[in-house]
Amino acid sequence: NDYDNASKHILNARDLLVTEISALINESYNRAYSVIVRTQIITEFEEIIKYKQLPPNSEKKLHYQNLWTKRLLGCQKNVDLWQRVLRVRSLVIKPKQDLQIWIKFANLCRKSGRMRLANKALNMLLEGGNDPSLPNTFKAPPPVVYAQLKYIWATGAYKEALNHLIGFTSRLAHDLGLDPNNMIAQSVKLSSASTAPYVEEYTKLLARCFLKQGEWRIATQPNWRNTNPDAILGSYLLATHFDKNWYKAWHNWALANFEVISMVQEETKLNGGKNDDDDDTAVNNDNVRIDGSILGSGSLTINGNRYPLELIQRHVVPAIKGFFHSISLLETSCLQDTLRLLTLLFNFGGIKEVSQAMYEGFNLMKIENWLEVLPQLISRIHQPDPTVSNSLLSLLSDLGKAHPQALVYPLTVAIKSESVSRQKAALSIIEKIRIHSPVLVNQAELVSHELIRVAVLWHELWYEGLEDASRQFFVEHNIEKMFSTLEPLHKHLGNEPQTLSEVSFQKSFGRDLNDAYEWLNNYKKSKDINNLNQAWDIYYNVFRKITRQIPQLQTLDLQHVSPQLLATHDLELAVPGTYFPGKPTIRIAKFEPLFSVISSKQRPRKFSIKGSDGKDYKYVLKGHEDIRQDSLVMQLFGLVNTLLKNDSECFKRHLDIQQYPAIPLSPKSGLLGWVPNSDTFHVLIREHRDAKKIPLNIEHWVMLQMAPDYENLTLLQKIEVFTYALDNTKGQDLYKILWLKSRSSETWLERRTTYTRSLAVMSMTGYILGLGDRHPSNLMLDRITGKVIHIDFGDCFEAAILREKYPEKVPFRLTRMLTYAMEVSGIEGSFRITCENVMRVLRDNKESLMAILEAFALDPLIHWGFDLPPQKLTEQTGIPLPLINPSELLRRGQLLSKKRQIWKQNNKMRPKTPEQCLF
Numbered sequence: 001n002d003y004d005n006a007s008k009h010i011l012n013a014r015d016l017l018v019t020e021i022s023a024l025i026n027e028s029y030n031r032a033y034s035v036i037v038r039t040q041i042i043t044e045f046e047e048i049i050k051y052k053q054l055p056p057n058s059e060k061k062l063h064y065q066n067l068w069t070k071r072l073l074g075c076q077k078n079v080d081l082w083q084r085v086l087r088v089r090s091l092v093i094k095p096k097q098d099l100q101i102w103i104k105f106a107n108l109c110r111k112s113g114r115m116r117l118a119n120k121a122l123n124m125l126l127e128g129g130n131d132p133s134l135p136n137t138f139k140a141p142p143p144v145v146y147a148q149l150k151y152i153w154a155t156g157a158y159k160e161a162l163n164h165l166i167g168f169t170s171r172l173a174h175d176l177g178l179d180p181n182n183m184i185a186q187s188v189k190l191s192s193a194s195t196a197p198y199v200e201e202y203t204k205l206l207a208r209c210f211l212k213q214g215e216w217r218i219a220t221q222p223n224w225r226n227t228n229p230d231a232i233l234g235s236y237l238l239a240t241h242f243d244k245n246w247y248k249a250w251h252n253w254a255l256a257n258f259e260v261i262s263m264v265q266e267e268t269k270l271n272g273g274k275n276d277d278d279d280d281t282a283v284n285n286d287n288v289r290i291d292g293s294i295l296g297s298g299s300l301t302i303n304g305n306r307y308p309l310e311l312i313q314r315h316v317v318p319a320i321k322g323f324f325h326s327i328s329l330l331e332t333s334c335l336q337d338t339l340r341l342l343t344l345l346f347n348f349g350g351i352k353e354v355s356q357a358m359y360e361g362f363n364l365m366k367i368e369n370w371l372e373v374l375p376q377l378i379s380r381i382h383q384p385d386p387t388v389s390n391s392l393l394s395l396l397s398d399l400g401k402a403h404p405q406a407l408v409y410p411l412t413v414a415i416k417s418e419s420v421s422r423q424k425a426a427l428s429i430i431e432k433i434r435i436h437s438p439v440l441v442n443q444a445e446l447v448s449h450e451l452i453r454v455a456v457l458w459h460e461l462w463y464e465g466l467e468d469a470s471r472q473f474f475v476e477h478n479i480e481k482m483f484s485t486l487e488p489l490h491k492h493l494g495n496e497p498q499t500l501s502e503v504s505f506q507k508s509f510g511r512d513l514n515d516a517y518e519w520l521n522n523y524k525k526s527k528d529i530n531n532l533n534q535a536w537d538i539y540y541n542v543f544r545k546i547t548r549q550i551p552q553l554q555t556l557d558l559q560h561v562s563p564q565l566l567a568t569h570d571l572e573l574a575v576p577g578t579y580f581p582g583k584p585t586i587r588i589a590k591f592e593p594l595f596s597v598i599s600s601k602q603r604p605r606k607f608s609i610k611g612s613d614g615k616d617y618k619y620v621l622k623g624h625e626d627i628r629q630d631s632l633v634m635q636l637f638g639l640v641n642t643l644l645k646n647d648s649e650c651f652k653r654h655l656d657i658q659q660y661p662a663i664p665l666s667p668k669s670g671l672l673g674w675v676p677n678s679d680t681f682h683v684l685i686r687e688h689r690d691a692k693k694i695p696l697n698i699e700h701w702v703m704l705q706m707a708p709d710y711e712n713l714t715l716l717q718k719i720e721v722f723t724y725a726l727d728n729t730k731g732q733d734l735y736k737i738l739w740l741k742s743r744s745s746e747t748w749l750e751r752r753t754t755y756t757r758s759l760a761v762m763s764m765t766g767y768i769l770g771l772g773d774r775h776p777s778n779l780m781l782d783r784i785t786g787k788v789i790h791i792d793f794g795d796c797f798e799a800a801i802l803r804e805k806y807p808e809k810v811p812f813r814l815t816r817m818l819t820y821a822m823e824v825s826g827i828e829g830s831f832r833i834t835c836e837n838v839m840r841v842l843r844d845n846k847e848s849l850m851a852i853l854e855a856f857a858l859d860p861l862i863h864w865g866f867d868l869p870p871q872k873l874t875e876q877t878g879i880p881l882p883l884i885n886p887s888e889l890l891r892r893g894q895l896l897s898k899k900r901q902i903w904k905q906n907n908k909m910r911p912k913t914p915e916q917c918l919f
Contacts, residue, residue, distance in 0.1 A: 003049050010045050017042070037081055041088055044068065051092050065093065069101055077648040079112050095124040103147045110154050111648070122148050142172055142205055153216065162216045169209040176202060184241055207243035210235045211252060218256075225263040232256055240322070247329040251337060254322025255847060257315040258340055264311050265347075316348050317357045324361030327369055335639050336848035338373045339855045346380060349388035358391060367402045368581040370395060375632055376855055378410045381429075382421035393429060400433040405579045407433065408444035409663055413628070416666045443573040447588070448665050450565040454556060454595060454605060455623030455669045458493075458505040459546050462513075464624075465489045466543045473536070483520070490517045500560040509542050516542075556595040556605065565591050575611045576619065576671050577661025587612040595621070600777075606674065618674035619661075625794065627670025630662035632856050633769070633793040639852055640765055640842070647841045654754075655761050655834065658782075658789040672791075677783045681776035685733045685817075699725045726816065734821035738786065751786030753830060756822045758788040760834035763812040766790070768842055768849065772800025774813040797857060 017039055024032040051064050072085055082105050095102045102125055109118035125144045140148075145168055153161035170180055176199065178186050214235035218224050224232055236253035243249055323341040327334045341361075348354045370377065377396060383389040400407045407429070414426035434441045465485055472482040493513060497503045519535035522528070558566035569590040578586045592608040598620070605621040637657040644650040661673035686696050695701055702725040703710055710721060738755065742748035766774070772795035780789040800808040814827070823829040842849060 001052070003053070006045070006049060010042055013042055014039070033076070034081075037075070037084070040071070041085060044085070044088055048088070048092050065098070069098075072101065076652055077108055078652070079109055079114050079117065082108060083117070095121075099125060099141060099143060103143055106147055106151070108648075110151055115151075115155065118151055118154075122151060142168075142202055146205060146209065150212070158216065158220050162213070162220060165209060165213055165216065169206065169213065172202060172206050172209065176206065183238055204243050204246075207239045207241075207246060207249060210242065211239040211249055214239070214252060214256070225260050229256070229260050233260075240325070245329060247326050250322050250326035250329065254319045254326060254337070255340070257319035257322065258344070260315050261311065261319060261344075264307060264315075268307060312348065312351060312353055316344060316351075317353055320344055320354065320357045320361060324364045328364040328366070333372060333638070333642055334369065335372050335635065336851040338369060339376065339851040342373060342376055342380075343851075343854070345388060345391065346383070349383075349391060350385040355387050355391065362395065367398060370399055371403060371406050371581065372635070372638075373855075374399075374406065374410055375628065375635065378414055378426075381414060381425040382419055384421075389425070393425065396429050397432050400429055401436060403579075403581060404433050404437045404440055405574045405585060406581075408441060408573070409448065409576065409665070412444055412448045413664045413666055418667075437572075440572045443568070443571045446564065446568065447571075447573060450562045451621060451671070452623070452665055452669050453499070454558075454562050454565070455621050455665075457553070457556075457561065458502055459550055459553070460603065460623075461492070462489060462505075462509070463543065463546045463550060466539055466546075470536070470539070470543075473532070479532070486517075486520065490514075499562060509545070512538050512542050550603075553603075554597055554599075556597065558591060558593045558595070561595075566593055570612075575609055575617050576663040577673055578611070578617065586615075592616075618676070620672045620674055621669075622672065623669045625670070625792075626667060627662050627664040627672065628667070629796070630670075630672065630793050631664060633796070634659050634662050636769065636849075636852055636856070637765070639848060643841050643845050643848070644761070644838070647837070649837045650841055653757060653834065653837070655757060655838065657761055657765060658758075658787060675780060675782075675789055675791075678780040678789055679783065681734070681779045681781060684737050684781060685776065688733050688737050699729050699731075702728050731816045732820050734781075734817050737781075738821055741783065752821070752823065753786075755781070755786040755788060756830045757834045758786075759818060759822075760831045761838050762788060762790050763814065764835055764838040764842065767811045769793075769796050769853070770798035771796055771812075772798065772808045779813075 017035060021032065021035045021039065024035055047064055047068075051061060054061050068089055072082065075081055075085070086101070086105060089098070102121055106118045106121040106125075109115070109121060122144065126140045126148070149161055149165050149168065152164070173180055173183060214232045217228070217232050217235065221228060233253070233256055236249065236256055239246070239249035240253050320341065323337045323344075327337050327341070330337075344354070345358055349358060377392060377399075381392060381396070383392055396407070400411075411426050411430045411433075414422050415430065417423055417426070430441060469482045469485040472478045472485060490513065493506075493510065497506045516535040516538040519531045519538070523531035523535070568588070571588040573588050575586045575588055589610040589612050592610065595605040595607040598604050598606055602622060602624045604623070607619060607621060609617045609619065611617055637659050641656045641659070644655045658675065660675055662670065663672075664670040689696055689698070703721050706724050707713060707717070707721045710718065713721065738751055739748055742751055765771075771790075771793065773792065774790070778790065778792045780791060781787070782789060819826050822831055
């Protein structure tokens with residue numbers, strides 16, 4: 001209690017820290033953090049002196065305790081840091097007096113793998129015997145016993161921990177006055193106001209014990225769905241009963257029911273859609289035939305598969321109710337639960353009981369929760385079942401009324417669909433939105449239509465069309481296919497030109513193209529091949545002229561290509577990709593008049609929109625790609641970012657994936673948000689090599705120098721040539737780029753670390769997604785932070801493996817150029833640690849990821865890079881054309897092309913589904 005002497009030492013220590021912290025504060029947050037913590041500890045020493053001098057019953061003591069708790073919870077989740085701080089506080093507050101914090105510390109040690117320290121911390125909280133193998137002898141508060149049981153489980157004594165947990169749960173329930181034989185029908189009663197806080201706390205602890213029972217039973221019984229589902233479902237149900245406002249309890253209960261449903265569906269498909277129940281009194285529907293009464297025995301047939309009626313009563317309806325409760329309780333995004341809910345709606349929504357449960361659940365959820373699954377809602381808008389269709393249309397109508405800004409862009413895409421049923425469904429919703437927001441709908445239609453016009457000019461439309469038609473005629477000798485390509489172009493040419501660009505094209509080529517079309521019509525009548533030759537003479541001349549004109553189109557003036565877009569200003573319509581519920585709407589003020597054309601094969605346009613907030617929003621307008629794929633992948637990245645943020649190891653390393661807006665305008669065009677301060681690897685390497693006077697394709701030159709006929713070599717010879725090229729080139733371009741573009745060693749170190757970690761995060765996520773086509777033009781580098789950014793997600797679910805030329809068999813891109821830019825140890829440093837942490841998080845949350853990946857694979861509109869003839873699919877599967885989803889057929893193994901048959905023979909051990917990648 002020598003407070004004066006202690007105060008002097010505290011002042012001396014603070015003086016010594018001033019110099020150190022002044023030097024570090026301007027350099028790096030991470031380097032300065034430990035010094036800041038030491039400063040905090042010195043401050044707490046001063047507070048401890050004041051604390052010890054207060055009277056025993058002073059209210060200020062409680063104030064200090066709350067302050068210290070709040071301060072510690074704001075620190076990084078680091079074991080050594082917490083240990084240092086708690087060691088200081090133990091001078092005045094013993095561990096048993098601060099149970100909550102010390103239990104958190106023990107859990108932190110356990111999760112960090114510091115098992116001895118976790119055991120030591122728990123032993124400090126226990127009274128009497130400390131033998132971890134005998135938790136039933138503990139005489140400690142229930143929260144401490146619960147923490148000790150989790151520690152025993154973490155040591156690997158699974159059966160022992162589970163048995164002790166069951167016993168502890170029974171005793172806790174008995175202490176709360178509950179009958180263990182009928183707990184679901186009972187509620188905990190408060191004996192007095194003084195004991196109310198403890199009863200409430202222990203009731204919640206009881207819920208956590210039941211939840212942990214369910215989790216541990218699943219971990220020890222991999223085949224629980226077939227052997228013991230009732231015990232696990234019962235544990236989860238009791239967890240929801242004793243804590244009705246706990247998200248995790250409702251989520252696990254719903255998910256367990258969902259997994260039982262999935263198991264029954266799998267078994268039914270394996271049995272050819274049959275089960276043992278033959279009680280048939282059928283009530284027919286388009287998709288559903290109900291056999292018998294839902295409340296009685298029997299079965300029902302859905303899409304040709306027969307399911308027991310008990311499945312609906314005991315699992316489907318409870319799963320729906322559970323998901324609705326879990327979504328309503330979570331304040332943040334709950335994408336995985338919402339997707340599972342949609343799966344149940346699409347599969348069983350035609351049944352009366354399921355439809356009723358969905359209707360009741362809609363009132364529990366906030367309408368905003370449905371916005372995150374808007375792509376899935378729009379993709380299934382044309383449901384054949386009238387009950388499901390009515391539910392979807394009603395939901396989308398309510399969404400359109402509450403958030404019209406979020407729906408106008410997706411609905412304009414659906415209206416342009418080739419499916420008549422999709423068009424009708426989308427039009428019915430857009431007309432309802434038009435009733436209360438007519439100006440907004442008209443503006444959205446105008447902007448969408450004009451952007452599509454600018455995305456592909458008539459010159460480019462005819463250039464691509466003639467190129468495809470010539471290949472079909474001269475190479476494939478498929479005249480019918482050639483006509484199917486040319487006739488829509490001529491029909492489009494017959495429309496009245498509306499811009500100066502279209503008028504110019506009409507004047508320059510209209511007469512020649514009409515003459516060529518007459519020759520085509522003559523061929524239809526006479527079948528004389530000379531008519532086609534005459535037509536192609538004209539087409540060739542037009543094509544040659546267009547070829548000379550297209551490279552000159554480096555910038556597009558809206559005055560010439562879209563005067564209507566130029567004239568629009570101060571719209572009600574939100575800037576694409578900026579609308580978020582609850583935040584101020586940023587509206588379109590005007591479009592900048594000049595669009596620049598990016599020099600690449602697809603010739604996308606870069607342009608800028610002035611927002612109502614005064615900021616410029618830059619976009620890339622693509623006219624030859626399905627942007628719906630990118631928008632779905634952004635959904636996945638959002639979920640992965642949420643999972644990484646919730647993990648302490650990933651959070652402290654600032655691991656996340658760069659996202660950008662992806663707004664489809666039509667099935668073949670859309671907008672992508674421009675990623676600022678970024679360049680593709682291809683551009684960076686080209687600039688670096690140009691500055692050093694090194695040929696861009698030096699590696700290819702070296703290979704051709706050694707073997708001019710490289711393509712004709714055998715595999716071993718190709719490997720020899722490839723190795724020779726590697727030995728005679730350095731491949732250190734990225735390594736030097738990171739060094740030369742950094743203003744200091746500190747900046748370089750941060751960029752290199754960020755580069756390595758971001759590359760690792762996307763390598764693991766891309767592996768789960770089956771992402772391919774990762775060439776240098778699809779990888780970008782942030783010039784300021786060094787973060788790696790991926791673009792173009794056309795090849796997913798391992799579609800690149802099916803290529804005829806250069807199929808990709810590697811899990812992710814990790815070439816020597818990428819490796820050289822890492823640390824001195826290459827992949828054996830931050831890269832490996834980050835990969836392991838990210839994969840651990842992905843595996844721990846595999847059910848969430850499987851929900852979104854299954855939704856992607858089953859999306860009827862997206863093919864994910866699989867390019868297979870629809871007619872061939874129908875012949876091989878017997879599925880009608882409108883219902884075919886090639887990517888899902890390939891994923892499930894129902895369809896095998898020749899390429900895939902060869903691939904499967906050569907790659908029998910390679911994971912083929914997202915689920916196999918996660919396990």
